Amino acid sequence: MHSLTLPHLTHARGEVTIPGSKSLSNRILLLAALAEGTTTVTNLLVSDDIRHMLTALKSLGVDYRLSEDGTRCELTGLAGPLARGQELSLFLGNAGTAMRPLTAALCIGNGTFEMTGEPRMAERPIGDLIDAMRPLGAEVDYLGEPGFPPLKIQAQHLSGGTVSIDGRISSQFLTALLMAAPLLNDDLTVQVSGELVSKPYIEITLDVMRQFGVDVRHDNYQSFHIRGGQHYVSPGDIQVEGDASSASYFLAAGAIGGGPVRVHGTGKASVQGDARFAEVLEQMGARVVWSDHWIEVSRQGPLKAVDVDLNHIPDAAMTIATTALFAEGTTCIRNIYNWRVKETDRLSAMATELRKLGAEVDEGEDYIAVTPPVRTQPAAIDTYNDHRIAMCFSLAAFGDAEITINDPGCTSKTFPDYFERFAGITE
Ligand SMILES: O=C(O)C1=C[C@@H](OP(=O)(O)O)[C@@H](O)[C@H](O)C1
């Protein structure tokens, strides 16, 4: 297995423009495919998760042209459901933003589809989405463990009505249902049971739907009402914001390594909840300057530990767990149970790898508390095929000892050239 030993870092300074958002890229591609008209998407993310969505859309008969560098895509929509009697097997890697939304989008048409992915995908739940769609007529069989992919969908349209969806495990289930709903013949009311996790991602969903001409009424994210018989209309041109989760590593580097580090592509005007990651750095004592489209972070004195509920930013929250290595005191990140059902069991993996560096870690069922060591120990960090573990542990190179990242190539899920970009602002 390839590994990367990082040089000992003392400073971070400079500017970086982050690649397009994964969450926006995959939502925009899906809605463009369902929409009437041709959409030109710019600043599209080029990474595994987007490739899986694009490949699936191509198999379904969606026509698009990609620029040579992959960041511009001109896609002509099918002006309605994607499933039109095909019999296909779709491989979606480990891309939650492809697996969940495509499953719902295919159920509203007709055809027979096998939805498969990498081995870890078979351990990532989807049962709450299927349970919500069954009363509408969805016929989905589990080919392995009940409640998990791979799936067999016998699509034969869905009816409208009122359904309940469990919001406690993943917001992507609600996102999936919302994006498919306007194409049903009848109205749909979706009631969310349990605390809705990762709420800001629903705002991203509603924002992209709005750009494709569909408004969704909701009552404080508890109940959503979508009119049936609508269709999406392409906005023509659409630019993808920079990925706010990817921004977190550079912003944290500014806080730890002096800065200033200015990250272009996300900011005050961003629709992505993860832009609020910088507020946590502010709470830790970093200096943050906000503009609409960039954020700049620098250090002003020592960083302090925080005790925070980061349910709203589960991806960027991982970056706080490694930033905690450089903060005085014990940092506690709470209400993050669903870390356990992402690319790996992230609570367990983070605890194991932070301990290798000498940190004292308390791993709870839905929280992690990190007390930094006096001096970090040399360590080879295992990454569990999880891009975010690889990226957030790059910050450990600001410690006292040599850090090796095993399988750094796993960042290809969302950020293929992460380590080159990180090297560009650190020394
Ligand atoms: O909707 C989205 O684009 C995402 C929602 C979040 O997942 P959960 O809702 O499962 O927490 C996040 O972790 C994921 O990376 C992207």
Ligand SMILES: C=C(OP(=O)(O)O)C(=O)O
């Ligand atoms: C949880 C993540 O991905 P997915 O979209 O596969 O859920 C992530 O990118 O951190």
